[in-house]
Amino acid sequence: MELSDEILIERVVKGRDRHAYSQLVLRYQSRLRQALRQQCAGDHALADDIAQDAFIKAYHALPGFKRQSAFFTWLYQIARNSLMSHYRRNIPEPNSELVERTQAQLTSGGPAMDGRDLNRAMVQLSAPQREALHLTYRLGYSNEEAAQLMKLPLGTIKSHVLRGKTKLKTILHDWQQEVCNERG
Amino acid sequence: MSADKLDIWLEQTLAEQEPYLDDDGFSAAVMARLPVPVSRRRLLWANVSVAAVVMLLVAWVFPWGNAAAVINDVAAQNWLLLAAAISAVFTAAILAVGYWSYQRYS
Incomplete structure (x- = not known):
């Protein structure tokens, strides 16, 4: 039986359950990477790097997740902010x-x-x-x-x-x- | 393809679900970068050990030989009070850091 996001998040926050978090990563990796690939205009490596960073930031910030939105929406915001910061830091050079x-x-x-x-x-x-x-x-x-x-x-x-x-x-x-x- | 057909095709294709991206080691890479959780027991022992070391250090540095004479000295009593206050602040700081790391990493 597949556990809901809420239960997995609860387990991560209360018990620092890495297995529960790996389930969340598996569940949303495709969606997040696809979304970022669209924004990186074909630079798949950059999209995957940003997605990885977003999952790691989300893990650390999960105790502060107020659940006012779905987990993916929150995760997407983290990833989007990372991508914006990346572009602000590095003016994209044409590949x-x-x-x-x-x-x-x-x-x-x-x-x-x-x-x-x-x-x-x-x-x-x-x-x-x-x-x-x-x-x-x-x-x-x-x-x-x-x-x-x-x-x-x-x-x-x-x-x-x-x-x-x-x-x-x-x-x-x-x-x-x-x-x-x-x-x- | 006519303009109408192109319109319909575009609406349908835009709304299509994207193909699932194979994990291909992505999740493993994320999990490898997460901090390794420290066991609660180990963290507790680390805190107790640090507290014990600090206490021994304070006991070693403290002027026990002069303590009796100092206690009798009214002026020196203030100094003794200050020393006790400083020790308390250090102990509180150690306990706070220990508690924080216990909450953060356990």
Whole structure:
């Protein structure tokens, strides 16, 4: 039987139960890493490093977790703050290898779209647009919750979602046209 | 794909669940970086040992030979009081650190 987050958290806080915490890590590692990968625009190693740090910070801070939100929401906030601090400390330098790979992928897409095309198109959005779309669509947060997580006004979130989708449509449409022209 | 179809496809694909990322050693790496919990018994013994060492040190430094004479001396009684107060502060600090580490790491 799978134990609830509340019980696992209780065990970690009361008894410093490492096994209980490892269950939480296993449960949320995929979701958190996926969310961070979206924000790191393809830098998976950075996303995983930030995710690891977030889990470790969360372990230390767990006794102070007030349970006003779900564990994942709280964890995501920790990870997001770490990522923001990282970007403030290190102005991101363009990873030339990554850029070349992404461009190669962009030009190799077929006319039939799939999830990978969408992920490639997402890379071209601004970071807040990507995050807003990821939170609202993939993670299922409401606009209000996304606004709280991103510490932005509700109207700004709605605007990021709307503009992000419009930009995605434009990018995907252009790719289709290019591929059709090349084949035609 | 027409514009309408692209719209529908985009809405559906955006809302699709992402594939599960294999753990691939991630959880093990996190757990390896967590502090190793210290056993409560060991921590208790460490606290008692430190307190005992400090007490012995204070007893060794304390001027026992002059204590009787000093106690009779009214002026020196203040000094004795000060020494006792300082010892109490140190003891309280040690106990506080011990309690904090007990709560934090046990």
